[in-house]
Amino acid sequence: MKSDISGFPEFLPNEQIAFNSVMDAIRHHFELYGFVPMDTPAVERIETLLAKGNDSEIYGLYRLADENSKKSLGLRFDLTVPFARYVASHHGNMIFPHKRYQIAPVWRGERPQFGRYRQFYQCDVDIIGEEELSLEHDAEIVKLITETLRDLNIPEFSTKINNRKLLTGFLKHIIVGEKAEERIIECMRLIDKMEKMSVDEFWSDISLLKVSEKDSTKLKSFLDVDKRGKNDEILKMLKPLNFNEEFNAGVSELANVLDLLKKFDIEDRYVRISTKLARGLSYYTGIVFETVFDDVKDIGSIAGGGRYDDLTSKISADNKFVGVGASIGISRLVPKLIERGLLNCDKSATAQLLVTVQNRNFIGSYMKLSGKFRKLGIKTETYLQNKSLGAQIGYASRKGIKYVLIANDVELLDNKAIIRNLETKEQHVIRTKYMGKEVVSLLR
RNA sequence: GCGGGUGUAGCUCAGUUGGUCAGAGCGCCAGAUUGUGGCUCUGGAAGUCGUCGGUUCAACUCCGAUCACUCGCCCCA
Structure with a gap:
């Protein structure tokens, strides 16, 4: 690119x-x-x-x-x-x-x-x-x-899933008082990009938000919840926390969606809870998720x-x-x-077949022949520059067109042509007057 | 917006303390190969050394500015 x-x-x-x-x-x-x-x-x-x-x-x-x-x-x-x-x-x-x-x-x-x-x-x-x-x-x-x-x-990929209510509910629980809203947003942002920061850096930034020591402990254990691994175990830990209604609603929605995903045959390995996920500060209000490559x-x-x-x-x-x-x-x-x-x-190339042109006096015949292939649903390009046959085949080869049609004037007049597979070098003589399924299957 | 790196052929890049230094590989074109590609060999075309200015007898090389690209930060999926 x-x-x-x-x-x-x-x-x-x-x-x-x-x-x-x-x-x-x-x-x-x-x-x-x-x-x-x-x-x-x-x-x-x-x-x-x-x-x-x-x-x-x-x-x-x-x-x-x-x-x-x-x-x-x-x-x-x-x-x-x-x-x-x-x-x-x-x-x-x-x-x-x-x-x-x-x-x-x-x-x-x-x-x-x-x-x-x-x-x-x-x-x-x-x-x-x-x-x-x-x-x-x-x-x-x-x-x-x-x-x-x-x-x-x-x-391999997996999708981290969370619920905004769960996160904001928790943060409303530990951050109150003056400018609470701003501090909550700032805290959410820090949590969201936590993995990019060092541990010390993270906690020193958190301390700027005037989170009490007791609440820091709560935050710490909250952040550790999703290390549990299994979604069921994480949910089991989240449910009794009961911080406030918003938090509970978040937990319950998260549990419901995961339960539905099971019923919808999405295997557990594709989706895992990440209580840290916030996804920026945009319009999300409930379930949030994002997919990353594992490696x-x-x-x-x-x-x-x-x-x-x-x-x-x-x-x-x-x-x-x-x-x-x-x-x-x-x-x-x-x-x-x-x-x-x-x-x-x-x-x-998008073409599957290149019709080569050897005798330029017969250009109309070559073009008609191309038209027959197109009617059969075969993407067909006609070579229109005045070049040697070798150059025309080279053109097809470099573009990745798998088949070429080769015919000189004698063959055209006899309603015959050669189809060459450039990968296997196999060649077939076909009759061009009435072409049908057998030609289509030849070009697969 | 802030900081680092890099600009030489279509592409990737080499080019010594400033003086045969306009180069390589790949790609492209032609031929060897008169209806049949890739491989091989031979030959060929192709660059205002990003741009402008300065220093110097002499600048791809040093200095300044500028533009572009690129990587990171901020921000963000």
Whole structure:
């Protein structure tokens, strides 16, 4: 993968074909579950984009420099905010629960680095309900993401799962008093990135938040809970803690989703509780999860998502929509798969067959012949440059086109042609007048 | 926004204290190979040494600025 402008990657043809094959596989899974496609413009009104968060320059927003327009527009930095805007404006014509997917680029003006781009693709699935949405949907999303990834040829992965209520409930229990809300958010952020910090660093930062010694002890044991390993054991420890109602609701939702996942045939090894998981400070309100490779540590998460009970209130106040969704980061995933040799990248062609042209006076006949193959559903390219047969076959070989058709004028007039398999060097003479299944099976 | 690294052929890079130093491998093109690719051999094309300025008899080499890319931090999936 190359990048001519920093952070804006582009692929060579073989990589693009591989990238698209992953994208198609993901799309296929999404549609298998009945999700419908959706697209929105690359730009949104600035006020819509800013509705996501507190920060005035969220994600290094790209603003459109259009002096003639009074509208103030910017490039989307994720697919959820545009979706919220979409629901707010079209809900009258939508059917709920609404299940949609969207595979599209987003833009962020951050400094790029490895596995982090300024333009990258997200594959989002979301389920939106009016007023309420049962917990089964949360489990279904996790199941869908797990199965989608499982069916790709990727390294071992697992999904960390948590519930925001559990985390905030606990933090509300230990952090009270002045500026409690800010300190809770700061504490949640520290916990979220705890694994990146040293132990000393973490606790010295925590002490800045005026957590009492007694509560620090509680925090410590709380953080240790998910070291237990087995989800059942972790839940068994969490249940009696009974810090407050919010916490209890979180534990109960978490337990329910895990129970549903069992019923939905998602094996335990794919999902494990991580009470530290917060997933940034965004709109999540319930279940949160993110998927990482077990052994590949140098890229962040490859998928993630969660439940948000308040999708549209910042955009339109009249109706309440709740949702649960997830996103797969293929712009991170695919280069890693290519680097690891897990993604077949040796084809620079979509064609299965190259029709070579030896006698250029018969170009019309060659083109008609190509047309016959195309009608049979075989992707066929006709070689149109004036080059030797050897050069034409070399062209097919380098592009990864498996078959070539070879015919001179005599053969054309006799309705014959040679099909050569470039991998096995096998050649077959075929009759070109009436071609059917036997030719199709020959080209498999 | 902050800090480090790097800019020489299409790609990956070498280039000594400033003076035969415009180089290699890969790739590309042609031929050996007159209907049949990969392998091998032979030949060939290709670079304003990122850009601008300075020092010097002399700059790819030293200095300054600038631009670009890249890695990390902040932030974030």
